Amino acid sequence: MNCILRYSLSLLLVLSSAALSHAQDEQTAGLDTTSFNRDIRPQDDLFEFVNGTWLKNTPIPADKSNYGSFTKLADLSEERLKAIVEELSAADHPKGSDEQKVGDFFKAYMDVEKANELGAAPIQEELAKIDALESKEALIEHFGSLDQMGVSTPLGAYISQDAKVSTQYIVHLVQNGTTLPDRDYYLVRHEEKNESARAAYMQYVEKLVELTGSSIDGEEVFAFETRLADASWSNIKLRDAEGRYNKYKTEDLAKLTPGIDWSVLFEASGVEPGDEVIVNTPSYFEKLDEIMQQTSLETLKEYAKFHLIDRFAPYLSEPFVIAHFDLHRKELAGVTEQRPRWKRAIAAISGGRGFGALGEVVGKIYVQRHFKPEAKEKMDRLVKNLLKAFGTSIDGLAWMSDETKAKAKVKLSKIRTKIGYPTKWRDYSALEVEPADLVGNTIRSAKVEHDRQVQKLGKPIDREEWGMTPQTVNAYYNPTKNEIVFPAAILQTPFFSADTPAPLNYGGIGAVIGHEISHAFDDQGSRYDGDGNLNNWWTDADREAFEKLTTQLVEQYDGYEPLPGKFVKGDFTLGENIADLSGLEIAHRAMSFELDGKDPIEVAGWNQDQLFFVGWSRVWARKYREAEMMKRLLTDPHSPSAYRANGPVTNIDAFYKAFDLKEGDQLFKPESQRIKIW
Ligand SMILES: [Zn+2]
Known part of the structure; x- marks a missing residue:
């Protein structure tokens, strides 16, 4: 349920997932002509x-894919957030307080020894659940619980305003579940960059197999993702607001995808969709139905395992972190060096592109300290x-x-x-954070966010909600709220x-x-x-x-x-x-x-x-x-x-x-x- 930003907000720019190093120059107020x-x-x-x-x-910088005015300010935000998070982490706070959650999330993230000692252990139980699935129906149901953990599946769903009844929230279904950044990486085979991405993907799968002991056939999983990519709409087609507005009676989804029982999926992911849903990409789902039927249960399970490991690799032992970096950052963004661990911890808490686990908690402190009325x-x-x-x-x-x-x-x-900042801050009281359970914290955080989204259904539109944290260097227009939004950090x-x-x-x-x-x-x-x-x-x-x-x-x-x-x-x-x-x-x-x-x-x-x-x-x-x-x-x-x-x-x-x-x-x-x- 986390693809809202992708489809409904017009951002000022797309932030790279990993920005950030020390601010390299003084911010001067006037005109600096030395850049000319x-x-x-x-x-x-x-x-x-x-x-x-x-x-x-x-x-x-070696740990960045691009660098400029926006990144320099993002670096400044990051330094300020570091100070906030380290302060909270150094003191004792009552269990359950927002301060405890930030402090312990950081502690858990920074404990690399613990992560290395655990290896693949934090996800073995989840992998075993997938291994135990005995039918495609059971797998589709399981996609519902994977979705709650933020694991991507081919059945993309999110909750947003109904673009023709903007006073209501409604479930949207959308293409999803490929690993590489765009369908072209799969479909345009003669290009060197795409061949290279494919090879890196295979190496990545191989490494994950070695590290988890799971059986995953990279070629088969890649072939499945290629079919998803082929069924997917291009980014150009996806821009068409009318084209992606296709309202279906919920009961008619069975006609769109006879092989996919959506009611089981919705129930498993805790969603009560009501009578109608919007299908952004109907032709994708028609084809997906066919693809799912033609793909063996074994391959589908291996695909699910791959996506589960990929999702949590950044929070596991160092070999996982490196393998994840090698594909997603080195191969696909040209970055040569991993960001220091503290920066990744800050991003996980504060939100690089998104909200992080506790983005508005640190955002509130950020605003108190750094935003002038x-x-x-x-x-x-x-x-x-x-x-x-x-x-x-x-x-x-x-x-x-x-x-x-x-x-x-x-x-x-x-x-x-x-x-600047929201008048009403998000409530994180449902989130439990443990000082020595990084993967658990990440899963619980994803579930809290999932529930927050799901609970919007049937309620009035939250006009005070923000689509970005105040510490984000960006701005956006949201067409369904007809609002322009400028976070403090820009x-x-x-x-x-x-x-x-x-x-x-x-x-x-x-x-x-x-x-x-x-x-x-x-x-x-x-x-x-x-x-x-x-x-x-x-x-x-x-x-x-x-x-x-x-x-x-x-x-x-x-x-x-x-x-x-x-x-x-x-x-x-x-x-x-x-x-x-x-x-x-x-x-x-x-x-x-x-x-x-x-x-x-x-x-x-x-x-x-x-x-x-x-x-x-x-x-x-x-x-x-x-x-x-x-x-x-x-x-x-x-x-x-x-x-x-x-x-x-x-x-x-x-x-x-x-x-x-x-x-x-x-x-x-x-x-x-x-x-x-x-
Ligand atoms: Zn824009």
Whole structure:
């Protein structure tokens, strides 16, 4: 039940699962021009001009797959969390208190000797349960309990708002259960990287067999996963909000998959789905039914064992940890070194990408120590300015009718903003944490989260729930709640600082705010109304005009080639590219509202507009390992950072004016070809 983020939130960026090392430089409030590459002109490459020297002189740390502005801030969050967790771990706290749970989770994680002594013991009982299954029906039922432990199975399920009745939660079924990051890794066999991933997968299985004594035939399991991949929808198809909205009567699931008894599965995973469910990927399930019938019970059990071990390998003895790293981080992300254990412990507690076991407990302390109320006040004002700017932009659109404009403004007026941290924190009272039971803690934590999700069914929508912890350096738009959310940790330099010149803030956090607002109006977000329902509020002619513009943007990004022969997928990244373009345009407009007519701002010889675009470009300072870049081109709906910096500005007149662009400059487009959406 943990794939909600993947399908319903539009994030500012996809965080890599393992960020993080010591902050490498001082966070300065003003403009640091030492990162600039003066050999490059901003008119030719704004990204390289602003970040070139930094890019050249900054190696990607050995334990990271990519490194840049976001990671630097994530490192800072990590250091702060370390201090919090170590403090809690060093003192005694009453059993059952949140402080005890954090402290003991950390202790259990750091006890590598204990983990090594236990070897595979913590999961042997679970492996034996799978070995004992005597039929496919029993296995499907068992998938229900594996799901509760966070083990992935082919029967993906999660609970989220009904996109057409946004006041209700409903069970969603979705493709799931492959190990490699994207279906292409299985299906595009002639590529070297995919062959290499396959070989690493086989070695991994072999190692796990050796370490657990379980019998698992890697070739058979891989062949099964390949069939799952083949049945799966592409990431591009999955973006289609209408396409993945397929409501079924729960009783009719038997027609979709005659061989899978969902009622048994639901019962085993403690889910009471009610009369209806949403099937995101119906054709996948039709094929899955066939695949399950054609695959032997033995192979299915071996598949389940492999996924169980893979899930818990990071918490077992060092040989497991290394084997897991070798496939998931070294092979698939190009990382050369394992993160130190304490960093992995912090991620498990605080949540790297997700919430971790106790993400909001440490988040609450993080906020008390590191988030200033003034930042919230300043953000409130910025958001207000951005929303106003978006409204005036709608008024001025040449391609949209007044009828649709009025509806767009209704949606805009209903956007809700969350800044910093939740007003209501999650309750972890059901979680038991033992100081010497790492795997047990992990399983219990997964179950608590599973139950939290399941208990949403039948209840009113929790409007105060957050999809990210406050210590996360990111932001998101949630279309079914029509809300924009900015965690505390992104409200820092280079995005935002109370004492930085205003144009840098507008080019930084201003454009981030604009980005999230724009998601409400991107190619998918615009299909939802102000109440979070998929509900077409457009006239056909306006939709057509909009799609003509977005098609041009697809073509622009299709032309970017981050690695030789490897291109950005313009249709996969469209929503994010719209948000980047419109967000930047709106942020510039909002800045003009606030600053035009006042004393001109100048820093280090740069004027207001130039500073704005410098501020934009510097937040995208980032570099990637090649394997990570390859993976992201298939799995990350955001364009690589260089194109996030350079792509939008080619369409923005203010950029042309700021740097006096002329025909022949690399970033120049004739006025008639500049794309203006919002
Ligand atoms: Zn986004």
